[in-house]
Amino acid sequence: MNRVCLALPTNRACSATITALHAEAVHAARHFGADVQLLILDSADDRTRGEHTRTVAALPPHQGVTVHHYDEEAQRDFLRQAIRKAGLPGPDHLLRLMLPPAVSYGACTNRAFLLAAALGCDSVHRRDSDSTYQLHAGRPVFPVHHELPWLGRPAAEAAAAVTRADLDPALAHRPVSLAGASFIGELSVDIAEIRRLDEAVYHDVVGLWAPGDWPEERRRALVEESFTGAGTAAFTGDHSTLTLVDPMRVDMCNVAFDRAVYERVPLPPATDTIGSDYFLLHLVHDAGLPGILHNRHIENFHTPERRTDTGFPAYQRRFVKFLLSMLYFHDVYERMAAEGAGLLDERQRVRPDRIVTLLRESTAVDRAENIWRLDRVDTAYRKLGGRYAAFADRLGAEREGLLDQAARDIEDFAHLTECWPALIKAART
Template sequence: MDKRSVVIPTNRECVDCIKAYVEETRKIQKKTGEECSFVLIDTSPEEVQETHSVLIDELKSEYKNIKIVYLNDQAQSEFLNKLVASYQTENPKLLYELLNPSGLSYGAAANRTFLVAAALGSNIVFRRDSDTLPQIKDGKFLFPSDIEDEYLGKNVCQIKDLLDKNDYANELDKMGNNPILMVGANYLGEWAGDYREMYEYDPDILKKHVWMNMPHKTSEEVDARIEYRYLQRNSDLHVEDRLQIVIDDLIEVGNFALKDVFLDVPLLPSEYALSMDYFYHSLFDELLLPKLYHNRHVQHFHTGERGSEAWFNRYHLGIAKSKVLRRYLAMVYKGISMNRERILKGGRIDNIEIAKIFEVVSKVSLEEASVLMDDLADLYSSINIEKYPKVAVLMREQKEEILLDAQKDIEKYAFLCKEWKALCEHASSIIDSLQ
């Protein structure tokens, strides 16, 4: 029997978001007739955590039939300490550091929500970002989970006649009876100001920037990505439900649902690296696991910290590290594709086989990654807006550190991936930590 959780990791105030998605949790539970938990993983400032804690207590009184789990910094540390201390591993110190790193890590934040979901016995998670809200239609929230829960676990053959577009006919045939383990949509709202600024300064600058992430793509494919990922982002208001099988990372991680995969393999817990929480997208593509895209997009709101110089520098150094990591991951994905039959068994992913590929790739020193860092710094230097040449200087100064960190991250992930499935199974034994 499937068991569900709605999960939100946050590092900011998100009162309206919490209220909306607790209501979505209630609707899921009512529709399925089965338990659905609401989980908030909170790393926001202390005063914000206090506000959230008061709200959670109020919601527990209002939604008495919903299991609501709130973990602030202290509760997360207690949960992870108990989890690691009671789990048999050769390197508990490293395991804890990867689960709860000191620096910002989107992958680690998501992994913590997965472990909590595992402890609750959930094999389905509905992930929502804390800077989003559902669309409102006819005066009511338009919840993505209505679509997500209906199609998770089915295969393409069962829904082929419902698909809005069939851009990937060859891929659909290859997917055969592989289960749909990811269903999601996109965001509505302004695209990130820094990317918009690049585009308005010179569209070719943004194109070169995006192309560095996907050097194997053609010019036309990069143009198409910029069009659908950025330019059209705010224009797809819901009229009626549409479904589409997609390749690549069109599905946003802040508005999607997963089944089983998060219990098999973790996300990369790299610190200060963007987009590592999109690892499943490429993993699915290489394993020929279908990703179902729908159009119940959520409203996305950029928060105030994006305007500061410190945020800008950290964000774009994170972009640099993520571009380096993508070059290593390109080798990982090639290895996954070549070993598909050994990795995917009965709709489940063999974490040990994935870990072996990461171990091999971690021993490779990539000269092209060094060249990539130089090219990226040159690109930023060419933008005649003061903050871009400034961050280009930081990229050059921190180049060797970023290159070394990226290679170490691949090695560390191999360790975490090897432990992951057993760790998730063990998590259910300490469920009392979440009561």
């Protein structure tokens, strides 16, 4: 029986999502015979977590579905044991990278990966608490329908089961390492207000996540595509493609990875940074590992706390840190793409040592491009006025610290990647 981890990291109220996720787990057990470990990693406040506990207690039991609901203290205890058993230096630093005091999209998913290893799972299927399933003919459209059958199996075996195969036959012996789709609905990044206020400013700001040397035409095309997912068209029927999956076509609220990927390389543990959980999408693509791209898109929505007086500057800071992180990630992605199959070992598994080297070398790039990014953000936000101008004032006081943090985040990622195989081994036992 295939044991899988259906994972939901959350720090907000999401009882409806937990109930819906359980329904997907039941679907996976009933229709695919899977042994589903439903994992809820709960970083919400005490009151909200209590609501979640009552929701979990009310879930109807189903054969093949086991629910795990861990608060941060339980997660911390598990991590301490794994880190101690791994015998790695700097255990306190590693614990902070795995369970930081601030929001980290990469770190919460890394905890799911490590717990999945401890639970003996073959794959991790990630969902988000600010999204929901589409309905078709009155029934939920569960992504697990495309994720379960082929992960970890040679791509050649999946070719006849998909709608379309767009894969070099020379790669057909490699394992299907990813299955995913995108989202419909609101932008994945909560910056639609900027577009409503000033279209030109929106293009200028969003274009800053492109490499600095891109021509304007290419940058503009990226802006038009960025954060839009699969648009707004509702699901009408299944379509799937066996391919090297374009990272721009998959969202981390709707993705599954084979263990041979996430047990080899973690995600960046950067805090207060959106987009820090997308690295493995690029790694799978650039290493030439096959995937299945399907169209069971999840419906995305934004929760209101990002627009409150405290939530707004915090979220905008995450967005700016994302822009700064791209100086280093573009350098790594470019060299991963050039290396291709060199990122794999003789068993077609990704090589952590190569990733560590690329990350560490990227920290030597000139920071001038990030100084330019901060200048452009400052100018753009002051044009918008109001709370955007106030945020620009705050950003000005943090400039040097943000530049240092962006580089330090990459160093931390390299360190965690170096330690990751030992952590996985410890978690398994």
